[in-house]
Amino acid sequence: MSTANGAETETDHASKPSGLKELKICGWDISSCESHILESQCSQRVECTEDDKLCSFCLYNRKLDLPHIPEMVFPENLLRLEHESGLGIEFNALDALRRVDSGKMTVEIACAEEWKASRSDQPHIEQKAKPFDWTFTTDYKGTLLGELNAVPSNINIDMEVLKKREQILFYSDVTLFEDELHDNGTAVLSVKIRVMPTGLFVLMRFFLRVDGVLVRINDTRLYHEFGTSHLIREFTSREGDIKEMKIPTALMVDPNQFYESVPIKATSCEMLKLPSASAKPELIIDTVASSIQTTATMK
């Protein structure tokens, strides 16, 4: 936030985001941030030139090889998990959009043709079917920090463990980008986290709905049990034909209502290894209690 006495000299990067939340637990520093939408033009009087001092607008326009970016991009929004070893993982919009296909068209062409056919009464549709992935589909699974590596694994997340009733020490739900596809559906990427006394669970979801055509759901789930030295990361890509799935239109706005009935197209499971086990939860009860208060006041 800028100060009352005027802070014109401050750059966007220098202003403190107001929606910052943080929790320190078991050797982890967990933070999430919710802030403003990306500006529609350069924030500097003279357009940014130096690469290391780009405003968010110039950063997104120069670092992404896309003719258009989503209508709503939240450049400061993020979720970051940093382990005391310096390793960690972060979820941000820029890295997610880097993985949107900017040239090669495969599945997307078929989808665009179907979309055009379903909107043949709209003469301006040709202009919309641009030679890039206008659905902003991304298979982003987070940005690894430090030397953290992901190796293929056959150990899945035990979803039964996550169904246990536990106290929620920290919760955050952050939107990274969103686009309404010129009123033809929705494409949204968001990431949620919940931290419990026994561990943490992240769900990042890319949800695409092209009205009358298809739904696509790319989910990344991340789980860490405190006291262990690894995280499990699962990726699931689902896609279904809206006409075939026969899901009531009213339910189509909320993927939680139907995602399990959308056919799975691809899955992968990985392990992210830490150099040592994180602290066991029973050792940090006092820390947790004080962290909860900190979180509440920082909201």
Ligand SMILES: [Zn+2]
């Ligand atoms: Zn700029």
